[in-house]
Amino acid sequence: MVLVVASIAIIPPLLWRQPFDEWVYRALVFLVVSCPCALVISIPVGFFGGLGGASRNGILVKGGQYLEALGNVDTVVFDKTGTLTKGVKVAKVVPMADMTREELLDYAALAESYSNHPIALSIVEAYGKPLDRQRVDEYTEIPGYGVKARIRGRQVLVGTAGLLKQHGVTCPEVELAYTAVHLSIDGQYAGYIIIEDELKEDSKQAINDLKRMGVKRTDMFTGDNYHIGLKVGQNLGLDEVYAELLPHQKVEKLETIEKTKATRKGKVVFVGDGINDAPVLARVDVGVAMGELGSDAAIEAADVVLMTDESSKLVTAIMIASRTKRIVWQNIIMALGVKGLVLLLGAAGTTSMWEAVFADVGVAILSILNAMRVIKKPRSHRCDEATAA
Known part of the structure; x- marks a missing residue:
């Protein structure tokens, strides 16, 4: 630009x-107009506005690149428990041998007392008494399986049937339509607890809104058995359900989904909350964690955190991302358009320095004001707003 300006100043007179x-x-008019401030400001200030707007809606986005990715979503994959369902209600406690219901709940609640998984929280809530954690000598959480603890010198396993089978404990068949948490004490089967999964109030609406917004696929991963996953998937209208998955198997399924997604440029989003979701959250294009009940590992690995644990917040995040993308492009087109026009007029000698200053500073101010619009709270994540996004 300096060479062009020098040419304009020297060549015609010579x-x-x-x-x-x-x-x-x-x-000089040409030089002032050619200053790239408005163009340089218009892009980052748009994303800053988008990040601020997301924060005001209880959505923490850890960088502008993730906000940009949310504006081009092809597939959304949800974890089940704690994400689409509450998993917070103990429906039945079935002790075995000489174990009483209260004793079984006591051991289960103590073993799960250090976990923030929704199932663990539901067991502690069902116990309903103060817990003496000093009785827990050792505690190990095994992602995808459950927990292993030593309580007053007794080894306690609480989790899936697979966890107990790994330690040589045989589990009886239980009702397939519900989540079963099995217990063993010192290698002896002690009983099981049935967890009744309840859908979150906004889950179905969130799935419907995502489809209205143009998301091609909505899938679900779960470590529960296939019958439970299928029931939830049918109730929510999901496209595909992958059940009985361990953490590493979730990563493998995600890689398969990424290879078969509808569009190359489209992004895959995974929404989860537990420690067993951390590998997938770290691997996917955009990882979204539930902030209120989510594990520290999931929140650390995620790119976006929904602070209220509402699935519908993902719809709001995508709306804000799409709106941010539109505003950034508006700023780019405005800056280039105004500057290009004034550059031509300035070289022709039909503009003054005042117009040049406006094309530089004025357009920069307009870009900032335009970017501030994205900070406003979206009116609704349904119907016309969702379609427009």
């Missing part, structure tokens, strides 16, 4: 004997 001061003035 070749065509034009007034030197007039062409120097035109060159």
Whole structure:
């Protein structure tokens, strides 16, 4: 640009004997207009506005690149428990042998007392008494399986049938339509607890809104058995359900989904909350964690955190991302359009320095004001707003 400005100031007076001061003035106008401030400001300030707007809606986005990715979502994959369902209600406690219901709940609640998984929280809530954690000598959480603890010298396993089978404990068949938490004490089967999964109030609406917004696929991962996953998937209208998955199997399924997604440029989003979701959250294009009940590992690995644990917040996040993308492009087109026009007029000698200053500083201010619009709270994540996004 400096060479162009120098050419405008020197060549016409030398070749065509034009007034030197007039062409120097035109060159200075051209130089002021060519300043890239408005263009450089328009992009980051748009994303800053989007990040601020997301924060005001209880959505923490850890960078502008993730906000940009949310504006081009192809597939959304949800974890089940704690994400689409509450998993907070103990429906039945079935002790075995000489174990009483209260004793079984006591051991289960103590073993799960250090976990923030929704199932663990539901067991502690069902116990309903103060817990003496000093009775827990050792505690190990095994992602995808459950927990292993030593309580007053007794080894306690609480989790899936697979966890107990790994330690040589045989589990009886239980009702397939519900989540079963099995217990063993010192290698002996002690009983099981049935967890009744309840859908979150906004889950179905969130799935419907995502489809209205143009998301091609909505899938679900779960470590529960296939019958439970299928029931939830049918109730919510999901496209595909992958059940009985361990953490590493979730990563494998995610890689398969990424290879078969509808569009190359479209992004895959995974929404989860537990420690066993952390590998997937770290691997996916955009990882979204539930902030209120989510594990520290999931929140750390995620790119976006929904602070209220509402699935519908993902719809709001995508709306804000799409709106941010539109505003950024508006700023780019406005900056380039105004500057290009004033550059041509300035070289032709039909604009003054005042117009040049407006094309630089004025357009920069307009870009900032335009970007501030994205901070406003979206009116609704349904119907016309969702379609527009």
